[in-house]
Amino acid sequence: MRKLLFLLLALLTLSGRAAGFVTTTLSPDGTPVANTQWYVLTISNNHLLIAGNGTANHIALTYRNATLDDHALWAFVGNETDGYTLYNKAAGAGQVLAAPTNMSANTGGNAYIVLKAPDTQGYTTLWDLVDYSTSGKTDATFANPYLLRVHGNAQAAANNRAGKLAFWTTGTDQGSALAILTPEEANSILAGRTDYQDLFITQPGSKPYRIPAITQAFNGNLIAISDYRPSGADVGYGDVDIKARISKDGGKTWGKELTIANGTGNSGAADCGFGDAAVVADRESNEVLLLSVHGQTPYWNGNYPNGNPNPVARFRSFDGGETWTTYEDITEQIYAPFKKSTQGMIKSLFFGSGRLCQSSRIKVGSHYRVYGAVAAHPNGNRVFYSDDFGETWHVLGSVDDLPAPKGDEPKVEELPNGNVVLSSRVLGASDRLFNIFTYTDTEKAQGSWSSPVHTANIATGVKATNNQTNGEILIVPALRTSDNAKVYVALQSVPFGSGRTNVGIYYKGLSAPTDYDTPTAFASNWEGRYPVSRMGSAYSTMCLQTDGKIAFLYEEETYGAAYTNVYLPIDLSTLTEGRYTLDRETFVSERSAHLNARLEAFRASIDPARFVLGLGTEQGLKAIQTALAAVTAEPLNPECHAAFNTALEQGGFGAEHQATYQLTHVSTATRLTPGIGTSNVGTAAPAQGESEWQALYDEAKQAFRLYHPATKTYLRAPSGEGNAVGRVATEAHAGLFRFISSVEGISRIKSIAKSNAPYLSLRNNRLVSTAFAQRHEAQWSIVRLKDPTAIPLLTATPDISTAVYDLGGRRIPPTTTGIQIQANGKKTIR
Numbered sequence: 001m002r003k004l005l006f007l008l009l010a011l012l013t014l015s016g017r018a019a020g021f022v023t024t025t026l027s028p029d030g031t032p033v034a035n036t037q038w039y040v041l042t043i044s045n046n047h048l049l050i051a052g053n054g055t056a057n058h059i060a061l062t063y064r065n066a067t068l069d070d071h072a073l074w075a076f077v078g079n080e081t082d083g084y085t086l087y088n089k090a091a092g093a094g095q096v097l098a099a100p101t102n103m104s105a106n107t108g109g110n111a112y113i114v115l116k117a118p119d120t121q122g123y124t125t126l127w128d129l130v131d132y133s134t135s136g137k138t139d140a141t142f143a144n145p146y147l148l149r150v151h152g153n154a155q156a157a158a159n160n161r162a163g164k165l166a167f168w169t170t171g172t173d174q175g176s177a178l179a180i181l182t183p184e185e186a187n188s189i190l191a192g193r194t195d196y197q198d199l200f201i202t203q204p205g206s207k208p209y210r211i212p213a214i215t216q217a218f219n220g221n222l223i224a225i226s227d228y229r230p231s232g233a234d235v236g237y238g239d240v241d242i243k244a245r246i247s248k249d250g251g252k253t254w255g256k257e258l259t260i261a262n263g264t265g266n267s268g269a270a271d272c273g274f275g276d277a278a279v280v281a282d283r284e285s286n287e288v289l290l291l292s293v294h295g296q297t298p299y300w301n302g303n304y305p306n307g308n309p310n311p312v313a314r315f316r317s318f319d320g321g322e323t324w325t326t327y328e329d330i331t332e333q334i335y336a337p338f339k340k341s342t343q344g345m346i347k348s349l350f351f352g353s354g355r356l357c358q359s360s361r362i363k364v365g366s367h368y369r370v371y372g373a374v375a376a377h378p379n380g381n382r383v384f385y386s387d388d389f390g391e392t393w394h395v396l397g398s399v400d401d402l403p404a405p406k407g408d409e410p411k412v413e414e415l416p417n418g419n420v421v422l423s424s425r426v427l428g429a430s431d432r433l434f435n436i437f438t439y440t441d442t443e444k445a446q447g448s449w450s451s452p453v454h455t456a457n458i459a460t461g462v463k464a465t466n467n468q469t470n471g472e473i474l475i476v477p478a479l480r481t482s483d484n485a486k487v488y489v490a491l492q493s494v495p496f497g498s499g500r501t502n503v504g505i506y507y508k509g510l511s512a513p514t515d516y517d518t519p520t521a522f523a524s525n526w527e528g529r530y531p532v533s534r535m536g537s538a539y540s541t542m543c544l545q546t547d548g549k550i551a552f553l554y555e556e557e558t559y560g561a562a563y564t565n566v567y568l569p570i571d572l573s574t575l576t577e578g579r580y581t582l583d584r585e586t587f588v589s590e591r592s593a594h595l596n597a598r599l600e601a602f603r604a605s606i607d608p609a610r611f612v613l614g615l616g617t618e619q620g621l622k623a624i625q626t627a628l629a630a631v632t633a634e635p636l637n638p639e640c641h642a643a644f645n646t647a648l649e650q651g652g653f654g655a656e657h658q659a660t661y662q663l664t665h666v667s668t669a670t671r672l673t674p675g676i677g678t679s680n681v682g683t684a685a686p687a688q689g690e691s692e693w694q695a696l697y698d699e700a701k702q703a704f705r706l707y708h709p710a711t712k713t714y715l716r717a718p719s720g721e722g723n724a725v726g727r728v729a730t731e732a733h734a735g736l737f738r739f740i741s742s743v744e745g746i747s748r749i750k751s752i753a754k755s756n757a758p759y760l761s762l763r764n765n766r767l768v769s770t771a772f773a774q775r776h777e778a779q780w781s782i783v784r785l786k787d788p789t790a791i792p793l794l795t796a797t798p799d800i801s802t803a804v805y806d807l808g809g810r811r812i813p814p815t816t817t818g819i820q821i822q823a824n825g826k827k828t829i830r
Helices: 004-015 183-193 331-340 519-523 582-606 618-633 638-650
Strands: 040-043 047-050 074-079 083-088 094-098 112-118 127-131 146-152 157-163 166-168 179-180 197-200 209-216 221-227 241-247 258-261 274-281 287-295 312-317 347-349 356-364 368-377 382-386 407-415 420-426 430-441 446-448 473-480 485-495 501-510 528-531 535-544 550-556 565-571 581-582 660-665 669-675 681-683 693-698 703-709 713-715 737-741 748-749 758-763 766-770 780-786 818-820 826-830
Touching: 040 157, 040 183, 146 179, 166 535, 179 183, 183 758, 197 221, 209 274, 209 535, 209 550, 209 565, 221 274, 258 274, 258 287, 258 312, 274 347, 274 356, 287 347, 312 331, 312 347, 312 638, 331 737, 356 407, 368 407, 368 420, 407 473, 430 519, 473 501, 473 582, 485 535, 485 550, 501 535, 501 550, 582 618, 582 638, 618 638, 748 780
Parallel strands: none
Antiparallel strands: 040 047, 040 179, 074 083, 083 094, 083 127, 094 112, 127 146, 146 157, 157 166, 197 565, 209 221, 221 241, 241 258, 274 287, 287 312, 347 368, 356 368, 368 382, 407 420, 420 430, 430 446, 473 485, 473 581, 485 501, 501 528, 535 550, 550 565, 660 669, 660 693, 660 780, 669 681, 681 766, 693 703, 703 713, 703 737, 737 748, 748 758, 758 766, 818 826
8 A cells, every 4th residue: 555655656746736737757759648738828918829830930929810739739747846848749759848048138139939859959948837926926817827937047037029939038027927728728718819800911931911001981891901012121122012801791701802002013113012001981982092102212212303202192992992993193292382381392201001081070172071191201290181082182281381390100180179180100219299280260271280299208198119110090989988978089009018019009088178179188198008919019000990899900920920910890998998988879970971961962863854874763762761771770780881882872873775875074064976087086066866875785794885876886995094995896896884873973984894094084085095083084974865675786687597476476477577586586677
């Protein structure tokens, strides 16, 4: 009996049980024995998964898309006195967790913890697992947190360093809390991480994605945008593309990647690269506007007007981000106003990436006002506005104003009183900078800028420590939970850590104008902050989704490389630690006002005597009213908003097969007619039949051919920008077109053939092709003149070798006069 007890004690000594885990022993081949208890290791209070590094030079910490396979399973051999060796199940006996013996600086330099052979020179493979409370800190996230330290070295504690398993070598309190979990426990924790979605993924060694932007179109499409950098660097250094992904269900699932702008990489070319997208979706239509920098001039090398500024590109979508126009260069429009500035010319600039701001209060032109801020040198930020959704831009304030002379990459947001707040990354400093433009006349956009305020000088301000990184500013309507008062909440995202690490969101309530009437007031009294990332992370942006959540898109070293663009929907109550909830009544009523405005515009457009493509029908009105009722019942349901937009788009008159139309150019009030030869022109007073065009539907292609009966010719497909669009004599060579029509009865005619200029426009009174569908020259009013016949086109010469039938379906002799239907389906007339 005593011998048996001795053996049991010996086994317990060999296995060495510590609080929270059980050690194991090794088989003769050096691998843990068959009945080994394997564990999952996570570090930091958000459970970053520690898995084998494979061929990488570091272990990348991740907490999304975590796969608990053998690479994530660890076993312990040893004891508290002599130290522990950590074995990885996937690595087997050949490798164990190791730390370099030489370190530098308080971060250990590049002293990464990795898997190495047990006898690798320059590495130690013994570890101490110390109760975390000995660090002087507590962590309620874990039941039994530990510090993982190099055996015998209290100054070398494992730490999450920018998403990599590394060290902090000064002070025992600098180590990150380590959790030792069973696979079942780990599964229950990591399974709750489904709210994060990696939309644009950068793996170690792959070409990077950078610079996020996000917006939600009126039809409910949530559009996430990112640079893709084959060149590996910023715009100005080579090939950079702009990519997008769209969610049609409020961010639950995302479609495949699509290309908005494809950089050629051609040295010195205007289309060498495109990037740093700034985007906004119109609050009353499915239009989306995107501005970007392009070309191959690095920002600091720009020197307008001497031929090489950072040029500005404009892109548009008319269908909620699903298709985009090719770029239009608006560089001169943006730079030229400063030729008259007493501060001197701006040599180079670009719009701050992420979210352009659209006012919810000011509508002077065709659209609610849009704001965009630029990083510019010299003399820092300037702010622009547009009242026609980006067609023309104007400086907010005077061209002599310097809203933020030391401002770098900026953002702007509308304050609750309609004024504008500028938020900027500060060049060469470690804080944010705020300034406010106060209107004296909103219609004329007159007012003045205050003096900029640095948050580093304010104890209760936003802190951004040595990060040189842009963030986003957003203001949303809210209810304060303590008293249910209606307020607004300002949100500002920045990295919380030193350098580009630990991105999160600051918040503060705006309950009275005194909270935001001056830059100092706005910069003060931020109430709290919400951590989003616990690893290397940089740029971020956000918008308010139609379901009431904050759509947060940010850069992170999720896979150990810079950067993956991660999407996270956040509830305002969660973000503000329960202090505020979204004021759904204000949010919904504002959006519903725009929905009702669109319904009223559609109702006013109905005119049974005037058949114009896009204008409303009574039947369409009923469908729209039904869809609007669903939105009213479920105002934060994105599917209801999408159904409303679909009903609106489909509720008007569409083109009909064989109907005859007049195509009137809107801005010149001329009608499309044949010109000399095969050319086509606009004519003010055409002769009878000269301006009549027949729409012939091709069911297989789901598009129309435009046939001119008087000349027996068809419009051909358009080609390059500005090229004439002629006519052809045969159907086989005819172009195929689709009509994109608005409630106002304005149509764009788009070729389905692959072309960089697919739209029909009238320029200098000639029918030409263009890529710029937003221009007035591409707008048409298409009016139906004659009803279509019930029978498709009649063939002139009947084929008497086949059986023929009359309109009642009875077989008749081939020589019978009148309309015949042949056995092969052709309709003929004798």
